[in-house]
Amino acid sequence: SQQGEEDPQALSIQEGENATMNCSYKTSINNLQWYRQNSGRGLVHLILIRSNEREKHSGRLRVTLDTSKKSSSLLITASRAADTASYFCATGSNSGNTPLVFGKGTRLSVIA
Amino acid sequence: GAVVSQHPSWVICKSGTSVKIECRSLDFQATTMFWYRQFPKQSLMLMATSNEGSKATYEQGVEKDKFLINHASLTLSTLTVTSAHPEDSSFYICSARDSRGQWNTEAFFGQGTRLTVV
Numbered sequence: 001s002q003q004g005e006e007d008p009q010a011l012s013i014q015e016g017e018n019a020t021m022n023c024s025y026k027t028s029i030n031n032l033q034w035y036r037q038n039s040g041r042g043l044v045h046l047i048l049i050r051s052n053e054r055e056k057h058s059g060r061l062r063v064t065l066d067t068s069k070k071s072s073s074l075l076i077t078a079s080r081a082a083d084t085a086s087y088f089c090a091t092g093s094n095s096g097n098t099p100l101v102f103g104k105g106t107r108l109s110v111i112a
Numbered sequence: 113g114a115v116v117s118q119h120p121s122w123v124i125c126k127s128g129t130s131v132k133i134e135c136r137s138l139d140f141q142a143t144t145m146f147w148y149r150q151f152p153k154q155s156l157m158l159m160a161t162s163n164e165g166s167k168a169t170y171e172q173g174v175e176k177d178k179f180l181i182n183h184a185s186l187t188l189s190t191l192t193v194t195s196a197h198p199e200d201s202s203f204y205i206c207s208a209r210d211s212r213g214q215w216n217t218e219a220f221f222g223q224g225t226r227l228t229v230v
Contacts, residue, residue, distance in 0.1 A: 040203070042224045097144040097161075102148075
């Protein structure tokens with residue numbers, strides 16, 4: 001089953017602009033993670049934010065988490081054509097034995 | 113970083129034949145691995161949880177006799193699609209997390225396998 005919903009489902013922006021993707025989830029979580037997938041490839045981990053954190057940065061990425069609203073956002077600043085991919089949020093526990101549950105994803109197109 | 117290797121990356125098979133997909137954790141041990149299926153422009157749907165030394169746990173609606181999972185060691189899980197049909201054509205991805213790490217909950221993914229059944 002899928003945990004969350006991302007919006008928008010598709011986003012097209014110009015190079016240099018910022019891209020914001022949102023994710024909502026349904027159940028209580030221990031952490032929320034964002035992944036990137038290039039077409040026809042596996043997933044690459046971008047960033048993990050724990051339930052007791054509100055914001056986290058990694059390079060051009062900024063993730064926020066609002067557990068009261070059960071939502072998270074991923075901001076990519078100064079986007080590049082190479083950022084074109086699908087982005088998924090996933091919720092998980094702190095145990096390595098439980099699977100991640102993925103949202104539906106946002107397809108980002110960055111136009112040069 | 114940790115690497116999960118999945119093989120083959122693509123395969124074309126005839127209807128009625130079986131296809132085996134391998135998933136290996138290269139530099140960590142994984143008592144549990146996960147198999148996902150992804151249709152075009154859709155998200156990953158969990159198929160089953162592969163447990164080392166015991167039976168896999170399948171999600172509702174996934175036929176365990178059709179999608180055979182074997183997790184014979186701490187670094188290898190295999191998914192066999194038996195008697196494949198065109199509707200089994202899809203992108204299959206495995207994932208593993210280092211089950212020894214309490215705080216390291218990042219999941220690592222294989223490159224995926226594109227299965228086409230003709």
